[in-house]
Amino acid sequence: MFGANGLQDFDYVIVGAGSAGSVIAARLSESGQHSVLVLEAGGAARHPWIRIPIGYGKTFYDTRFNWAYTADPDPGIMDRAMYWPRGKGLGGSSAINAMVWVRGAPSDYAEWGQVALGWDWPDVEPVFRRIERWTGAAHPARGVSGPLTVTDVSEHMHPLSRAYVQAAQEAGFAFNPDYNAERFDGVGYYQITTRNGMRASAAGAYLRPAMRRGNLRVETGAHVTRVLFEGGRATGVTYRQNGQMHQVRARSEVVLCGGALNSPQLLMLSGIGDGAHLQEMGIDVVHPLAQVGRNLSDHLGIDHLYTATRPSLNQELRPVWGKLKAALRYGLFRTGPLSMSLNHGGGFVQVHEGDGAPDLQLYFSPLSYSKAPSGTRPLMSPDPFPAFRLGFSPCKPTSRGVVSLRTPDPFDPPRMQPNYLSTEDDCAMMVAGSRLVRRIAEAPSLRAVTVAEKEPGSACESDAQLLDHARRACGTVFHQCGTCAMGRDPARSVVDARLRVHGVAGLRVADASVFPTIPSGNTNAPAMMVGEKAADVLLEDAKHGGAS
Template identity: 60%
Template sequence: MDAFDFVIVGAGSSGSVLANRLSASGKHRVLVLEAGGSDRSPWIHLPIGYGKVFYDAGVNWKYVTEPDPNLDGRPIYWPRGKVLGGSSSINAMVYVRGHHNDYAEWNAAAPGWGWSDVEPIFRRMEDWDGPAHPGRGKGGPLAVHDVSNDVHPLTRVYLAAAAEAGFPTNPDYNGPEMEGASLYQITTKGGYRASAARCYLAPARRRANLEVRTGAQATRILFEGRRAVGVEYRHKGRIRTVRARAEVILSGGAINSPQLLQLSGIGPGQVLQDHGIETLLDAPQVGRNLQDHLGSDNHYVSRVASLNQQLGPLLGKVKVALNYAYNRKGPLSLSLNQGGGFVKLSDQSPGPDLQLYFSPVSYTRAPVGVRPLMSPDPFPGMLMGFNPCKPTSVGHLQIRSPDPFVAPELHPNYLSTDHDRAMMLAGTKLMRRIANTSAMRAVIDQELHPGPEIDSDEDIAAYARKTGWTVFHQCSTCRMGSDPASSVVDPRLRVRGIDGLRVADASIFPTIPTGNTNAPAIMVGEKASDLILEDTLG
């Protein structure tokens, strides 16, 4: 059995960071096992190319939830990255640190994770190309791009409309204040996607003490007593094993990390028993506390040209392709969601309670299994969407089979609370309020969806159940905390009751952040590396 000091399972947003930081001194041998393959596909590096990898099994786990009774029995498609860089290689690249109150919640659950603890880490990891500010990082590994000179004119109209509706433009929602309408900062550099693999893993792969094995899917953790000592994995059709002299670190993400724990005998005892898995540790919280953001769109026909006229017709595609090829500029260098922001509707909310999205391109979301992206509507159109920032609905996941190559059961349990249902109503009404400003009325021809006939609270609620979609922010399934009864890992990310095993990815979030989850996941990788090196060096 070959041996390393650290074995990291997953080369995603957190795992790539850990690979870089744990191997930096040259003192430790580090192995990364990644179930997916290379990130060389041009569709990964082209920012808007995430529409092409949305259903690509070559880089995507393509998970589908169980039918959700709160969404009219619909299953929901959950793409997750199965590739170097994980979901940072296939996401929409929006960079959001989160609100200060998010980390007050984290610190209450796990001391040491408050805003004053994590803010220096966000600065350390950033290479921000926008206006200089002492609160923003410069020269870090992760490129963060200010899109203010690149956006479509309709996005400026959206900002004006939001201001007219009472939400002034915030030039930097990652700065001192989060609230307001904004242009979204994205993780790109020079017109290319800046994934965790590109920013953290690629520079480290030249080191002799770091090895990355792709196409290597972990099947179970190996133990001696209650100490993790290695990992079993499948590589090139064979089952292999590797030993970890110091620690095994799970960075498979909010779905794969709890799945691997359960497959390895750590999880709810009854679930393990039902699948014939010997229980090493009855840990009821593994796979519980599943949270996600649920979004909804208002779909408008525009009076003026939108990106549909550039990304749809052949001539338009040729023009934007040439602009990108020669200048690395234009819509191909951006995310579809160019604008949005964070607003607070309730005085009782400690921070923003709705996240907004504006896209100067429109398409009709399709059922599970049908490619919905990169096919703009044939008419000028735009999308305005939202999601509640702090949903209170909680789901769970569990293994479906003892076979590690069978996807787990995913039960999101969306819209199961009065709070979440009320916020979906409020969000749809806010979209219409913004659309009804003079700025927006000048460019909107008609509301296509929900449509003027969807007007009562009952009809809007039915529309949300029928069309609501994941914003791809699954988290909290290996929750971190000080209370053993409600957590899987302690504040130093050590799996409770097991030695030599940690989890470091979005699954450890005590609560869901106010915004997009990729920046916090990368931050977790940074902080985890600090904790691991502190404990290793003693």
């Protein structure tokens, strides 16, 4: 597809083949009426460790599949520099995440709808159903014919996970068999994006089937360096592939789907962002937009580690014979611990009185790796003693960080300043979460299988001690979002409700960066929903007179 100028021309150029980009590419190319190019900086992401669900422990630090970013040292967490893995390759972070499928609370989207028309819960709920191929109990709220398989694994839980769910009920929280149906709060078992025991990423569900179409082209190893403009309109991009620079033109629109870290980085590299910062970097200002890279949100979590009186997954996965047994079971039947995610149980509960929406997400794993060397996540080489982890993350943190340019070099990582635990509310929630975890651990069903709390331990008791432990031991839950937020006011947001960059024609952003506020749970499902909604508005605009 070459234009008269000798450059390659496509109707749509999509930057990034992650959770949203894969969806948009598939939907835009369905009719055959639009030519679509997807540029992905990573590779094809076909390695066995990507396809085996528990293999995400192997990809956690593998730079073939992972950008392996490190945020700036943060005073809120004792000046630690937090490690932030981000997916690199087809499927993006959906190819390396823990696969937990959480739509979020209806109240999350009520917040979105206040600043962006068309994003309230009644608007997005049908879109989630469109995505899903749900394998669990039938419910009118669940989709059953969508591209992405969401698997009910509740029948395959470890006995300790069942003890956790029972203990949480004894602590006063209702059992919820399907948090993605009519009720969000309660405790239960996590649903995961697997199909027949193998990971179901956005690439596998959407992009790879669409790649058979003649109007869709996907280029891997193609690192986009800049968006091109003519007269205030985005007209294409430049990218490097195999050491060579290329240009491609977009007849209709350029859509950025690089995620919460790379989409704002590319906007700034292209001259869209805070004018003073761009000038400091020596970048010509194409359009000043101060909120690019602002509003960075993330879920911050912490685990309490308990030694157990009964075998945990540690005893199944640590011995050589256990590894062989698990591998054989997986190879023959696609079942067993290798077919699962790390967190079996969890839930969404309220610890502070308010509007009734959950304010804490819970996690339970019958596996521990407290002795793991720095820079490793050896899920197949856990602790030698029986243990489990009971953790939490506040649903709606109020601390906000910033993504900016470290250098004007597009091949350098962006600068990431999380500003974790920089508000009193967030600090109070970390203390409340630890106390709630202990309350569940003391309930009869877990107390019966527990030896002791190993970390942080009984000596850590006062609010000050619990907060100090949180600052030292907390970690990201890998839910960075919000850095190109939707909104009506260009002074307070980056894109409008139709995901168009304020003040620039022909350019949209569609990924987790556009979330106005952070959802209450995991972010992969909302990111894919954004992809579906983005495709809807792009196709609507094409039908009614072309691009923005």
